[in-house]
Amino acid sequence: MRLRELRAILGQYKDKIKYESKAIQHSSKTDVYGLQKTFNAINQVAKLGFLDADIKRLSRFESVYNFRSKNDSMRLEISEYREIDTTINIIKEKIEGYQKLLSISIPENEENVLSVRLPQYKEISDLKEFFDKLEKALHNGLKIEENTGDGQKYQLQNFDTGSLWVDILFNKESLLLFGQLIKLAINYQKASLTQRKMELEVEHLELDLELKKTYTDAIKQRLKLTLDAETKNLESSGNYSEESINSMRMSIQTLGNLMNEGTQFHTPLNAPDDVRQAMPEPPETKVIDTIQNLLESVTEQQGDE
Template identity: 25%
Template sequence: MRIREIEQIVKENFNNLEVEITGYNSTNNKYYVSNFQKTIDSIKKLSQFDFIAEEVGILKSFDFIYYNSDEADKVYVDSNTYNAVLNARNDIIKKCYTVLSLVKEALPTEESEDSIDVKLPEYKDLNKISDFFDTLNKALEIIVVNKDINGKVQLQSFESGSLWLNIIVGAKAVKWIGIVMEKVMEVRHKYYETEKLKAGIKSLNNVNDAQELIIKALDVQVKEFVEVKTNEVLSDGTIANPSPEYTARMQYSIQALAELVYQGAEIHAALGSPREIKNEYPKYLEFDKTEIKSIKENSEVVDQKETEINDDEEK
């Protein structure tokens, strides 16, 4: 999980960690606690982080509190239970303070709503990283640096210890990129299906001319699909009267981004963006990534075998 995601979750739940005492019975030495479920719900959301595992373990031992879903949202507890719960809650608050302080040091710059978050694929080759940034920059500039969007592509920050970076693009550009990314994901799916078929063809022994023609035909299908999706996204009027030249450049951007996503990249609205902007962006499914990785690995094995066969024939 990203550092900024952790920060956001902590911030969202940090202010709900209050326990309200509405009475005390000195006869049986019990506290009357109400409106505690909001606190427990927030602690449960924070429990995905290991740094409060000890405190969550303590709270779970009081199951009549931690797992209480009574609509009354009230409970009597003895002083020992109350003090144990309160101490655990206080320790969670202290740890949340520490986490937020550490995040502030690691990520001193707040993300702008006029920005996007980009996740790099897990490249092992430095040349691929360089190619990624060149392609990303070119593709984004084509999409947003024009008179209709009036955007820019400016690196804001790298997230320490992760593969994420934040890029300033401009207010109108954030929404427009989300709309374009929906088409990008459709192309990525087409690209994925094509690569799957190509990998199957390559896995056959003695790839012949007919099979090579099929592979080329599949590539043509992808190109034609990109043209269709580009025309669809440009038909909404955001770009006024796009020229054939600009349409061709947009085709490049959509296909280039689709291939980057296929490799493992992700593009999102910044975490702090309004929900309606975030909803413009597509979701990224884990099972897709796993299956794509398998296809790429199998294809690489086949390519390696072909290289070895060709080398042997030359000898």
């Protein structure tokens, strides 16, 4: 799990650790409200592995820890409640400590951040080629004169230590535009994988070379038409110049090729709604995985013969 995602998860569940008590007059008992919800939140955080000792202490109060009610209320002995309350406060302090530690490691400005997951490269030369392609996609997609947001359009913000992730900070206008390009690039990527599958199938057919070339040329033309169609979508979404459209066309093609290599683009868990809506997340690429599997299947069949 990435450090940025870990911090967001800790913040999300820490805010759900809320409960209150109301002492009963002339009694050794107190009514407690919200413990059930609190335990659920603690159990989610406990999956991260740093609350094992605290969970063990809470689970000693088995009837309380596993209690369930519609209104999330229970009546406890005051002494019992105090022990549980002390343990929960220790848990909250631990969560806050981890959050502060992570805040030191991660830049604060993340509203307009795009996280890029690199393919699983094994060669250093592959990394250089990747960043050259990514810079090309960013430059071509965002250099358009209509993108007039104040300040630098994008800049490298962070490398996630120990993983193949890089964070890029955009101005708001540029990030929304780049999200649109990524959406169009996904469609192009699907078409390019389908094209590759069809090319492999044509190679597998018993046809003369001239006819195979005719089929292959037709398949390539089909991919070009797909790219033309995606570029057409840009023309209808803004008053862009011809130069800008051609530039963004190259960006779409480059992004699609990067996705074919395994590149992924993610927004932070706590990104604003308009940013999250502008940026497609990996679940939308399940169809691509299916096509990729079919492509590999065709390749394996050819290899077996």
